[in-house]
Amino acid sequence: MKQSPREQEQTKLFGPSKFSAGGFLGNDPRQPEEIIAADTAALESLGVDRETVAALLAAAFDKAEAALGDVVELKPGVVAVHYEARGKIPSPFRGDGVFQKGEVVVTDRNSGITLYVTRLGIGMIRNHGFFQGRGSRYRIEPEDAVRLAG
Amino acid sequence: MAANGNGIVASILFLVVCGGVLALLLVLAERYILNFGPCTIDINDGEKKVTVNGGGSLLSLLASQDIFIPSACGGRGSCAYCKVTVTAGAGEIGPVEEPYLSAGERAGGTRLSCQVKVRGDVAIRIPREYFSVRRYRGRLLVKKPMTHDIVELRIELLEPPEIEFIAGQYAQLESKEYKGREAVMRAYSISSPPSDKRHVEFMVRLVPGGICTTWVFEHLREGQEVRLSGPYGEFHLRPTEAPLLFIAGGSGMAPIWSILRNMKETKSTRHARYFFGAQTQADLFLVNELRELQRAMPSFAFIPALSNEPEGSGWTGEKGLITDVVSRHVRDASQHEAYLCGSPGMINACVNVLKTAGMPESKIYFDKFA
Numbered sequence: 001m002k003q004s005p006r007e008q009e010q011t012k013l014f015g016p017s018k019f020s021a022g023g024f025l026g027n028d029p030r031q032p033e034e035i036i037a038a039d040t041a042a043l044e045s046l047g048v049d050r051e052t053v054a055a056l057l058a059a060a061f062d063k064a065e066a067a068l069g070d071v072v073e074l075k076p077g078v079v080a081v082h083y084e085a086r087g088k089i090p091s092p093f094r095g096d097g098v099f100q101k102g103e104v105v106v107t108d109r110n111s112g113i114t115l116y117v118t119r120l121g122i123g124m125i126r127n128h129g130f131f132q133g134r135g136s137r138y139r140i141e142p143e144d145a146v147r148l149a150g
Numbered sequence: 151m152a153a154n155g156n157g158i159v160a161s162i163l164f165l166v167v168c169g170g171v172l173a174l175l176l177v178l179a180e181r182y183i184l185n186f187g188p189c190t191i192d193i194n195d196g197e198k199k200v201t202v203n204g205g206g207s208l209l210s211l212l213a214s215q216d217i218f219i220p221s222a223c224g225g226r227g228s229c230a231y232c233k234v235t236v237t238a239g240a241g242e243i244g245p246v247e248e249p250y251l252s253a254g255e256r257a258g259g260t261r262l263s264c265q266v267k268v269r270g271d272v273a274i275r276i277p278r279e280y281f282s283v284r285r286y287r288g289r290l291l292v293k294k295p296m297t298h299d300i301v302e303l304r305i306e307l308l309e310p311p312e313i314e315f316i317a318g319q320y321a322q323l324e325s326k327e328y329k330g331r332e333a334v335m336r337a338y339s340i341s342s343p344p345s346d347k348r349h350v351e352f353m354v355r356l357v358p359g360g361i362c363t364t365w366v367f368e369h370l371r372e373g374q375e376v377r378l379s380g381p382y383g384e385f386h387l388r389p390t391e392a393p394l395l396f397i398a399g400g401s402g403m404a405p406i407w408s409i410l411r412n413m414k415e416t417k418s419t420r421h422a423r424y425f426f427g428a429q430t431q432a433d434l435f436l437v438n439e440l441r442e443l444q445r446a447m448p449s450f451a452f453i454p455a456l457s458n459e460p461e462g463s464g465w466t467g468e469k470g471l472i473t474d475v476v477s478r479h480v481r482d483a484s485q486h487e488a489y490l491c492g493s494p495g496m497i498n499a500c501v502n503v504l505k506t507a508g509m510p511e512s513k514i515y516f517d518k519f520a
């Protein structure tokens with residue numbers, strides 16, 4: 001997919017930087033807009049929209065954060081724990097501002113699937129439908145988000 | 151054939167001359183058109199005035215005058231740490247900084263100093279503490295594990311050789327490039343007491359994938375040279391006689407440890423209780439030192455609390471979330487002051503507990519990990 005200079009500049013922000021050691025694309029060869037398009041299609045097939053998924057993840061994040069580092073059960077077999085971190089991280093989408101660092105690790109004890117949820121990750125899903133590239137630590141498969149946090 | 155060759159040479163010569171003329175024009179333009187000449191930066195209504203050559207960013211020109219505004223991105227306009235209030239001469243808000251400024255900030259003249267170009271006289275307001283911020287070169291003397299994911303760094307200052315700070319303040323540690331990762335600056339509270347002017351200590355908790363903390367844990371070696379700037383921050387003990395409540399968790403220990411050691415050295419007799427939250431005994435550290443402090447300071451009590459300690463471990467101290475433990479111990483907080491350091495979630499929960507116990511919000515001071 002051919003990109004305009006502005007799009008190329010935007011794509012650079014998704015790579016490794018002073019703020020995100022691994023960047024937001026992992027080893028996914030697709031451009032951000034291709035990832036968004038594929039995940040939008042996945043959401044449609046699941047019958048949910050990105051705002052709903054973001055709200056589910058935000059609720060899970062809030063519940064884990066309130067436990068101050070203790071493990072909480074989101075639903076039978078699914079647990080979450082919050083890890084604090086100092087500072088804020090800017091969104092790679094210009095205009096979205098900065099987000100508090102820290103992550104919530106959501107684990108499905110039956111399947112072993114783990115989601116790494118951050119405030120920034122939730123914001124990018126809510127605002128842009130961007131679930132990050134495959135291979136990124138913070139990539140969330142839409143169906144996993146719905147299944148674990150829903 | 152010869153005519154063709156001459157034509158090529160002439161063309162190359164023409165291009166070279168054109169390039170030279172253009173380069174000359176650029177140099178002249180920079181000197182005479184983009185040269186804004188000496189510009190005055192008035193700081194805090196005349197408290198300090200510096201004269202700089204215009205054309206650069208406010209952030210970099212202030213740094214050239216040894217006035218360091220906190221910044222984590224090196225002036226790229228993406229961290230929003232370098233906010234200052236510009237009361238005159240700022241120009242229009244640019245598209246890069248606009249998303250980082252709330253309506254209230256825009257109305258109040260807040261700007262990202264890295265995005266403000268100094269093209270004339272400028273008037274700004276910054277916290278007075280920034281006047282004492284310096285860049286330091288130091289050497290790591292000790293890197294000591296405190297828990298499985300927290301290390302203590304002890305750094306000897308080389309140039310300048312001494313630092314003045316108030317217990318509770320923080321500094322910015324500069325990582326070096328490694329494995330393709332860029333050098334970054336990150337904020338850490340100083341855990342050493344202000345009396346030890348030739349050293350600074352930090353407590354750094356490993357953040358998975360974190361650029362600076364990974365550098366600290368995996369690449370920084372004892373004896374290595376490090377750079378930092380500081381001191382920054384307004385988290386410090388207020389000079390009153392109110393009884394004190396300290397609440398922290400994890401690496402939030404750092405500023406409290408500095409404040410407590412300073413209290414001991416200054417022979418403070420203020421009544422103080424320190425609630426430190428952890429999950430298990432393995433997450434506790436400095437316990438012996440704090441018990442020793444408790445013996446040396448009769449008005450001080452250290453109360454560690456574990457939220458996830460296994461049954462039968464032999465732990466006889468407090469159990470439960472730190473908020474519950476504080477609730478049990480502090481029925482009436484109306485006359486107290488509280489100093490909190492930890493994650494926003496912990497701070498918010500503790501603020502609610504303290505307000506419920508009657509503490510006015512104005513008496514709650516915190517260093518959110520933000």
